[in-house]
Amino acid sequence: MSHSDQKLIFQAWNPVTGCSKFSSGCKNCYALPIALKLKQQGNIHYKNGFEISLHQDKLAKPLSWKKPKLIFVNSMSDLFHEKVPLDFIQQIFNIIEQSKQHIFIILTKRAERLFKLSTKLKWHENIALGVTVESKHYLYRLKLLQQIQAQTRFVFFEPLLSLIENIDFAGIHWALVGGESGQNARKMLPEWVTSIKNQCRQANVPFYFHQWGDKRTHDNLIDGKSHLEFPQSWLNILENSPKQIQLSLN
Structure with missing residues (x-):
């Protein structure tokens, strides 16, 4: 594993916008108010507010980015939402295949649909596939992820809403x-965070602590130390990218 002294930069790519609440982690969705504000401002890509919308004009955008980037696919949606057609998902994967210089981060709460469609998609080497596990009730998503042939698989415990013990990190990077x-x-209670950190150490899985949240949103220290580890295979991408969060939401 590798360690960065600062937070990672993710360039967002939103060929799909809009979503709907799916599980407990969605209660205070960050994307919903942003989408409604962009609609008020007259942004053409948010004319439907937070309804699922497909944007053909956004599909080829990664091809114009020549320098390697970590690209967050659909920061304003969920790629595996039931209203996103399979053929459009396949078009997105086709662009990913043509953009081998980038790493594409795909994150979903809809692990069941991901699993159902997984054999109809090509899991290119530059895809990092993850699921959100906000509490112990959603550990089943991790089990589904572990069965998909993505080269890099990750788990996103945010917003972390409970203590999660006995996590099986087999095949998780x-x-x-x-x-x-x-x-x-x-x-979020400190002991919830410490438990996952310790389980990652035992399983030799890179541990990245994003934020405490609530009124300490930008505080990402645990006992005065940052924990910003990432997969070793990403080293070249990270060395060529600015070390700060930068999300393009359009």
Whole structure:
């Protein structure tokens, strides 16, 4: 594993926008108010607000980015939402195949649909596939992820809403933890974070602590130390990218 002294940069790519609440982690969705604000501002890609919308004009965007990037696919949606057609998902994967200089981060809460469609998609080497596990009730998503032939698989414990013990990290290459941010953020207890950090250490899985959330949104220290580890295979990408968060939401 490797370690960065600062937070990673993710360039967002949103060929799909909009979503709907799916599980407990969605209660205070960060993307919903952003989408509604962009609609008010007259942004053409958010004319439907937070309804699922496909954007053909956004598909080829990664081809124009020549320098290697970590690209967050659909920061304003869920690629495996039931209203996103398979053929459009396949078009996105086709662009990913043509953009071998980048690493594409795909994150979903809809692990069942991901698993159902997984054999109809080509899992290119530059895809990092992850599921959100916000509490112990959603560990089944991790089991589904472990059966998919992606080269890099990760789990996103954010917003972390409960203690999660006995995590099976077999075949998992990265774990991220974070608390919920925003005005109505639910509190994350330190022992929940420490438990996952210790389990990652035991399983030799890189541990990336994003934020405490609530009123400490930008505080990402555990006992005064940062924990910003990432997969070793990403080293070249990270060395050529600015070391700060930068999300393009359009």
